[in-house]
Amino acid sequence: MATYAELAQSVISGQRDQVKDQVTSLIAAGKSPLEIVSEGLIAGMDVVGVRFKAGDMFVPEVLMSARSMTGGLEIVKPLIAAADQKSNGKILIGTVKGDLHDIGKNLVSMLIESGGFEVINMGVDISTEDFVDASIKHEPDIIALSALLTTTMPAMKDIIDSLKEKGLKDKVKVIIGGAPVSQEYAESIGADGYAPDAGSAVELCKQLLGL
Ligand code: B1M
Numbered sequence: 376m377a378t379y380a381e382l383a384q385s386v387i388s389g390q391r392d393q394v395k396d397q398v399t400s401l402i403a404a405g406k407s408p409l410e411i412v413s414e415g416l417i418a419g420m421d422v423v424g425v426r427f428k429a430g431d432m433f434v435p436e437v438l439m440s441a442r443s444m445t446g447g448l449e450i451v452k453p454l455i456a457a458a459d460q461k462s463n464g465k466i467l468i469g470t471v472k473g474d475l476h477d478i479g480k481n482l483v484s485m486l487i488e489s490g491g492f493e494v495i496n497m498g499v500d501i502s503t504e505d506f507v508d509a510s511i512k513h514e515p516d517i518i519a520l521s522a523l524l525t526t527t528m529p530a531m532k533d534i535i536d537s538l539k540e541k542g543l544k545d546k547v548k549v550i551i552g553g554a555p556v557s558q559e560y561a562e563s564i565g566a567d568g569y570a571p572d573a574g575s576a577v578e579l580c581k582q583l584l585g586l
Contacts, residue, residue: 381397382398383415383419383422391443393443398447411451412455416447416448465514466519467497467510468495469521470499470500473530474522484496487580503534503537516584521551523555528555531551548567550568550580550583552569568582
């Protein structure tokens with residue numbers, strides 16, 4: 376059986392097949408899927424983030440790490456998702472316009488789903504219009520917005536403003552997350568909440584819907 380440190384190292388070095396084998400071996404050994412995600416997969420991506428920032432890793436390598444992490448997530452997802460549970464509510468989630476980061480957003484999506492919610496994951500680079508249209512079409516209880524770039528954060532405000540203009544904001548809660556955003560930012564743009572990580576996002580959804 377692999378250790379969490381070895382799994383994290385495989386994510387850092389972008390060894391997708393090795394990550395998948397190690398996740399499989401950890402599951403077979405009875406380790407908790409959530410622990411595999413936090414102690415192995417996220418721990419590895421945390422190091423990637425630090426090295427990317429320091430200029431010790433470059434975009435192609437970061438993409439290899441991201442692909443490896445996704446490979447591992449795909450294996451644990453069915454074990455975490457509570458498929459036959461009654462839905463606690465409907466959540467629309469996506470990364471805002473101009474932003475292609477989706478690892479954290481997908482993690483949030485996965486945990487929210489495992490928290491018993493129906494999730495519509497719109498993907499990345501989603502325009503304000505598409506969020507508003509999807510809100511009309513799917514009538515979600517909550518819209519969860521992700522942004523990883525300081526340059527794309529303002530799109531969150533645009534979405535909230537647009538929902539208000541169209542008279543839709545009182546029908547849906549909007550929550551935000553992603554490394555550059557904060558509770559203060561959420562309050563300043565009129566969001567209903569901010570979650571610093573995937574676990575908190577599940578709690579926030581439950582709290583906002585009175586569950
Ligand atoms: Co980019 N990138 N990136 N990147 N990237 C960051 C974000 C950056 C901080 C790196 C750095 O310079 N230190 C920096 C942003 C600087 C800034 O704006 N302040 C940056 C940059 C500059 C860029 C480019 C501009 C680089 C370039 O091309 N010159 C470019 C932009 C592309 C674009 O989006 N238009 C770019 C590209 C990329 C890759 C494509 C190479 C890749 C993304 C791959 C992918 O997502 N499929 C990538 C990556 C991987 C990163 C870092 C290294 C890691 C992000 C990540 O996946 N973390 C990141 C550095 C860092 O964050 N330390 C960086 C792991 C993930 C689990 O955490 O996403 O934070 P995170 O999600 C957390 C929470 O934030 C929260 O919960 C998650 C789980 O706990 N959360 C939510 C997230 N969304 C939420 C939504 C919610 C609630 C909680 O809803 C309510």
